[in-house]
Amino acid sequence: MSLTSEQKAEIDALRANPNQTLRTVSDGMEKHLYSAIPVLDHGFVRVIDYMGDDAAICQAARVSYGKGTKSVQNDEGLIRYLMRHWHSTPFEMCEIKLHVKLPVFVARQWIRHRTANVNEYSARYSILDREFYIPAPEHINAQSVVNNQGRGDVLQGDEAKRVLEILKADSARCYDNYEAMISDDGQAGLARELARMNLPANIYTQWYWKVDLHNLLHFLRLRADAHAQYEIRVYADAICNVVADWVPAAYRAFEDYRMGAVTMSAQMMDCLRRMLKGETVEQENSGLSAREWREFQDMLST
Numbered sequence: 001m002s003l004t005s006e007q008k009a010e011i012d013a014l015r016a017n018p019n020q021t022l023r024t025v026s027d028g029m030e031k032h033l034y035s036a037i038p039v040l041d042h043g044f045v046r047v048i049d050y051m052g053d054d055a056a057i058c059q060a061a062r063v064s065y066g067k068g069t070k071s072v073q074n075d076e077g078l079i080r081y082l083m084r085h086w087h088s089t090p091f092e093m094c095e096i097k098l099h100v101k102l103p104v105f106v107a108r109q110w111i112r113h114r115t116a117n118v119n120e121y122s123a124r125y126s127i128l129d130r131e132f133y134i135p136a137p138e139h140i141n142a143q144s145v146v147n148n149q150g151r152g153d154v155l156q157g158d159e160a161k162r163v164l165e166i167l168k169a170d171s172a173r174c175y176d177n178y179e180a181m182i183s184d185d186g187q188a189g190l191a192r193e194l195a196r197m198n199l200p201a202n203i204y205t206q207w208y209w210k211v212d213l214h215n216l217l218h219f220l221r222l223r224a225d226a227h228a229q230y231e232i233r234v235y236a237d238a239i240c241n242v243v244a245d246w247v248p249a250a251y252r253a254f255e256d257y258r259m260g261a262v263t264m265s266a267q268m269m270d271c272l273r274r275m276l277k278g279e280t281v282e283q284e285n286s287g288l289s290a291r292e293w294r295e296f297q298d299m300l301s302t
């Protein structure tokens with residue numbers, strides 16, 4: 001992870017000077033505040049600010065005057081009920097603001113989540129750093145033969161070496177040309193907003209990203225899922241760990257009723273009922289397409 005010594009000193013100074021507040025704080029989240037969690041080769045996620053905790057979800061659900069907590073056990077029961085029944089607005093009462101450093105091709109997937117507030121580093125105003133995502137050898141895979149949107153086996157030997165060399169050489173050459181174009185040494189120098197167009201999608205960008213807990217959990221359900229691309233999944237995994245410390249009861253409910261849960265169609269439920277009655281159900285007599293049948297099998301497999 002690439003933090004300069006000044007940036008590290010700034011974070012240390014912030015952590016060394018706590019403020020007193022009347023607001024609710026989450027002890028689990030306080031330990032994360034400002035610190036950068038490394039992700040990929042140069043990326044990170046760090047919590048800049050947050051609002052609310054598990055009790056705040058219950059407080060909003062009960063529209064309470066005070067803290068609103070009945071008991072920790074009661075609160076957890078309520079949170080689990082709310083999550084189970086898609087009663088989502090109490091979760092929107094908690095918010096988080098993150099500073100994320102990520103490759104541009106990951107940012108393109110991330111930005112599709114529209115229910116957040118974003119402010120990105122300006123490559124019109126500033127010069128981008130010479131930092132490119134180069135996958136570790138164990139994350140250089142062949143195209144999957146079963147899933148057009150996925151990867152297969154890890155590339156080996158000379159082929160892996162050749163791919164890595166191309167990635168490194170292209171990144172270096174593009175950045176050299178970027179620098180050469182913006183340089184005003186003996187020339188006018190191209191505007192930064194134009195020079196950036198030849199930079200590859202593995203260059204790192206940064207943004208502040210603020211989102212409420214309901215929409216964050218939606219993001220995590222999609223991006224911490226095994227079907228998500230590895231390079232965004234590692235960010236989602238890092239955020240999952242933060243959320244587990246911030247709102248532990250809500251995170252447990254999320255794991256049980258979202259991440260660990262499945263959605264079955266009416267036809268799948270019909271197959272399940274017939275199977276429970278002892279009937280032999282195959283794809284041919286299931287009423288499901290071959291793909292749905294495979295997905296149904298996946299749901300039932302341990």
Ligand SMILES: Cc1cc2nc3c(=O)[nH]c(=O)nc-3n(C[C@H](O)[C@H](O)[C@H](O)COP(=O)(O)OP(=O)(O)OC[C@H]3O[C@@H](n4cnc5c(N)ncnc54)[C@H](O)[C@@H]3O)c2cc1C
Pocket residue numbers: 112113114115116215218222223227228229
């Ligand atoms: C594994 C995977 C593969 C994907 N592949 C592709 C792909 O090939 N091509 C592609 O283009 N995208 C792809 N996506 C992106 C995907 O289609 C969604 O755009 C992305 O996941 C954001 O989801 P969202 O709209 O639910 O999230 P958000 O934008 O955060 O929205 C959250 C929820 O708010 C509501 N909402 C937000 N904005 C609106 C609105 N304007 N109108 C109505 N309701 C709204 C919806 O209920 C939505 O579910 C992929 C995503 C995943 C996880």
